[in-house]
Amino acid sequence: VAIYRNGEVFIRNELSTGVAERSFFFGNPGDRPFAGDFDGDGIDSVGLYRESTGLVYFRNPLDSGVAEFEFFYGAPSDRIVAGDWNGNGSDSVAIFRPSDAQFYFSFENVQQEADVVLRFGSGSWWPVAGDVGEPRGLPDVAYQEIASGFSSPLFLTAPEGDRRLFVVEKAGRIIQIAADGSRSTFFDMSAIVASGGEGGLLGLAFHPAFGENQLFYVHYTEGTDERVERTVVREYRLTEFGPSSTRILLQVDQPATNHNGGMLQFGPDGFLYLGLGDGGGGNDPFGNGQNQNTLLGGIVRIDVASGSSSLWAYGLRNPWRFDFDGDSIYIGDVGQSAWEEVSVGQEGDNFGWPVFEGFQCRLGSACEGLNATPPIRAMANPDEGRSVTGGYVYRGSEIPGLQGTFLYSDFVSGYLRGFRLDNGQVVAERDWTSTAGQLASVSSFGEDGFGELYVLSFDGKIRKLVAG
Structure with a gap:
């Protein structure tokens, strides 16, 4: 698990009570954190979404520093989530817009129009992502x-x-x-x-x-x-x-x-x-x-x-x-x-x-x-x-x-x-x-x-x- 507090990321790899095993500064207080494997290397890293501007910030190393790349996606007050939406092994962003209760999925981490748009939930909900589908079957x-x-x-x-x-x-x-x-x-x-x-x-x-x-x-x-x-x-x-x-x-x-x-x-x-x-x-x-x-x-x-x-x-x-x-x-x-x-x-x-x-x-x-x-x-x-x-x-x-x-x-x-x-x-x-x-x-x-x-x-x- 990890938590984000006033611009500082705290990471603990064990699912047990204890102190953080590492911490680093990234972004500003008020930014919305999200996690995912954005470069397909099998290791998750941290991204930030600045709701006031709609800017997405990525940094793959788990240490203090500036964003390695950034782009606009969505609009102020949208809520960010990340996942492997197309099954290619790398995570990309999506936003949930409370005003219309719609998800806007992007298959690439670049500034672009959404690849998929769908309505789900209500404006008061908060988005999460995970592999919650049926387990894959066994092949011939x-x-x-x-x-x-x-x-x-x-x-x-x-x-x-x-x-x-x-x-x-x-x-x-x-x-x-x-x-x-x-x-x-x-x-x-x-x-x-x-x-x-x-x-x-x-x-x-x-x-x-x-x-x-x-x-x-x-x-x-x-x-x-x-x-x-x-x-x-x-x-x-x-x-x-x-x-x-x-x-x-x-x-x-x-x-x-x-x-x-x-x-x-x-x-x-x-x-x-x-x-x-x-x-x-x-x-x-x-x-x-x-x-x-x-x-x-x-x-x-x-x-x-x-x-x-x-x-x-x-x-x-x-x-x-x-x-x-x-x-x-x-x-x-x-x-x-x-x-x-x-x-x-x-x-x-x-x-x-x-x-x-x-x-x-x-x-x-x-x-x-x-x-x-x-x-x-x-x-x-x-x-x-x-x-x-x-x-x-x-x-x-x-x-x-x-x-x-x-x-x-x-x-x-x-x-x-x-x-x-x-x-x-x-x-x-x-x-x-x-x-x-x-x-x-x-x-x-x-x-x-x-x-x-x-x-x-x-x-x-x-x-x-x-x-x-």
Whole structure:
């Protein structure tokens, strides 16, 4: 917020009680202040309107000084307001004339006739401006097949800014796709991966400084093809002779053969995050979901510098895929028999399993007083799906209207859906299945080094999301 007092501007960037963080003189007592991004640089500055003369004064630097430019607009006693009236990214002025209750909009900050005139309100009203329209909808998207012939592809990723794609196959191979489309085996660790059932090579993450240190991390299951015994997170360094194991960061014993989780991703804080299921079986028989003394049934934070790990969030059944967007984590949690979930949360959150499944209380009185984070979306099983596949928040550049949208699917239903949040509330949502097409056995989404998204399925194909 800012205030204007006797020719002095006081600015406070935090929305809390306190003193001004900066102040400067501009104009004369009695001038009417207004604010806007007048040069399109993404930063607001201060303008003044002198009602006695109808002169508009602009100064872009937030410091004392004379106006950088000025022009006449309107007439004495008009009331000033500023906004991006034509959606070009820069604010311009408008005046409200009390004598006729009309707005006079200018699309440029120059002396000219109004571009648009409209009547609204009464002469005693005071004008304000803001983005109060309906949130923008989500654009059309489509699938573009870019590769095929993979064996049970489970994941796709790439180092930031790298034009290669790295495809993870369930049995333990990582296939590299070069920018020209040619393929080669980046790493084959199938000899140590137990890939039966829900096991396999489940996750891959490149160190944020991969270009300098050549470190990458894998999450896989050990045991036999009949029995998963443990999940492992291991660090490798790429050398001139190929990947070389440096250390095991984490081993977690698995009491059953399913609910192994899978996702491995570096968060915005530089820590490595892992999704682990509740240990398997129906109805959380080992009691791990609400047990904060185990890593099972939670999101695990790993400090790759020290090798230490800790429980970051809990109350999850099988968080197969997740994605960070800022400090928030978007999780696709595979349900049991009633609901599939997409949840959004932060550090320390309890997502409710097994007390809750979706929005549904499962354990009677245990639900009372449990501070559980409810899902953003819960999909009925079997009507809407049986195994949710989340998902990424789109932060690429090729589909601008999709910015900030979380996209997800279901391994069984094969739909393509997405939503965008604002302050924790869904403000836009869409199901593209009827236009983009329904896929079979959607195993994962993936993100390339530039934020563009891909969909993987057990038909062995990799499809890129493109503008529809």
